[in-house]
Amino acid sequence: MKTFKYSFLLILVFLISCEDVLDIKPIDRIAENVIWDDPVMVQAYVTNLYTRFPYDAFNQGGWYCWTDEGTTSTGNSSIVTLGSINRNNEAAGYWNYTYIRDCNIFLERIASAEIDQNIKKQLEGEVRFIRAYAYFEKMKRYGGVPLVDVVIDPFKPIDDKYLVRAKEEEIANFIDRECTVAVALLSDGTTPRGKINKWTALALQARANLWAASIAKFSTVELNGIVGIPSANANIFYKKASDAANAVIISGKYSLYNAIPSNKEDNFRNIFVTESNDELIFVRPYDGINFGHNWDAMMAPNQWSVRGGMGNPTLDFILRFENADGSVDAPVFGPNALYDEGRGPFKNKDPRLFATVFFEGDAWGNGKVQTYEGLDPSINPTPSAIIRNPMLNHEGVRTSGLDSRSQTKDDYSTNSGFLIKKYVENVIFGIPENQS
Incomplete structure (x- = not known):
């Protein structure tokens, strides 16, 4: 009986002493709570978004084959006409929301991050620009799309408004608002080559509003506004585009x-x-x-x-x-x-x-x-x-x-x-x- 008690006590002591050994941190990933209080990790998160930025002009050089602008030397005069691309096989990948979700996660967590306020403002401005640009790329291809600006918990009921396509005008207005916020947050000084600044956000604001104005003026409204923008609002978007572009011009930066x-x-x-x-x-x-x-x-x-x-x-x-x-x-x-x-x-x-x-x-x-x-x-x-x-x-x-x-x-x-x-x-x- 004594032998049994001693053995039990030894096992108990061993388990207690091993608690710290067994409670090891994973070495193949970084815990989420570690990221947001470390300025280096926060910057790395944003750098990852830059790396995946939705601009692929060179590596998707065959875009012209989706239209009548050109063909390839292999004879693919129109990828769409040939049936290589259809609603079930959309090779461009712009309908995917993983990138938007990663932007939303950052914008939700950065507010409480324990890092320098100036760094926080700059990075938030960069990510708001990135999210606005991602939505602009979606709008150009699909018109209205689901507008998701929060982090959705897949294990809880999802609000219906995130599951349906917003009107194209709503997406255009969202992009404009995001650019306005980004302009206020971003530095107006010189930034390293390839980095987003105040003037970058104004340039996107000008381009996106000009696009929306052109859709309103020259296109028609379909599907109750999911595609198209009312023509009565064309001048509103033209004015926004003009104001943003003029701000860049008079800055003398470019x-x-x-x-x-x-x-x-x-x-x-x-x-x-x-x-x-x-x-x-x-x-x-x-x-x-x-x-x-x-x-x-x-x-x-x-x-x-x-x-x-x-x-x-x-x-x-x-x-x-x-x-x-x-x-x-x-x-x-x-x-x-x-x-x-x-x-x-x-x-x-x-x-x-x-x-x-x-x-x-x-x-x-x-x-x-x-x-x-x-x-x-x-x-x-x-x-x-x-x-x-x-x-x-x-x-x-x-x-x-x-x-x-x-x-x-x-x-x-x-x-x-x-x-x-x-x-x-x-x-x-x-x-x-x-x-x-």
Whole structure:
């Protein structure tokens, strides 16, 4: 009996002494209560939101295939028409609310966080901007969406208002209010490249309100306001957009890029490839370490990239550009309409067209873009005399261009005769497949 009692006491003492050993903290995650009182952890939370920011222009370079703006060199002229995208398979991922929920969690917890008040204000302003931007991306694609601005407990009854789509105008007004709050919270000084400041929020406020105004003026209200904004409210949104944009302009913090005033084409193209110019209000810094893309490698003409020529604008897209004087006309095409360069039929167009699209014969790198599919060696040009054999030359000139489909024999060349130039770096030597 004594032996049993002693054994029991030893076990009890052992269990008590092991309590601290068994009560260990997980090493593969951070407890939530640890985050909100540590300024480093709070900043890390916001940095994670920046990393997942809903801007994916380069990595989703095929957006133009969702419309009539362009096709890919593989022939996907319209992803929607082909049935690759439908209501049950929405590849863009903007309907998902995980990102919104993470913003809501931050905004709910930051109020009681034991950190410096100035840091708290700045970070709250950044996240309010981020949430507003996320809703703007939703509104652009779907109109009205469920407006969830609180953290929903999935284990409790959910208020019906969070389960139904709000009117598009309600979403537009929410974005405007969030930007107003963000402007009041954010610093108006210089912030590190890629960080949100007061002027970033004003720029979003201008853009989102201009979008809403355009929807009101040029669209119609459907589904009881879930899609569309009443036309009577167009001027209200225009005024908000104008006020926000004017605040940025008169601040003197930014100015239009005009480094090459004598060449409007090159000036426009360089806005997007010149780092740290005065027109950039908010950018994602692609440094090849934290963020990267392969836009140049995928879009450059085949002569300069082993996987180039993937983006092919349509003729419809090109014709949408007005002439430089604001007029509109239709180019002349046909066997009797002869031009000495690819941009010939469009020579009167706005220079921004030629900064956006590659045409046959454009100077680039250490040569010229060659998308032509045949050569007419006769003295009097006639369509029936065109030679398209990629193996033949005529007086030292290839009968089909180096960037043409006849030469590449694969999907890395244009289907439409045109290539995307916007955002592509002008390099003398080729772009490696895994670089940009």
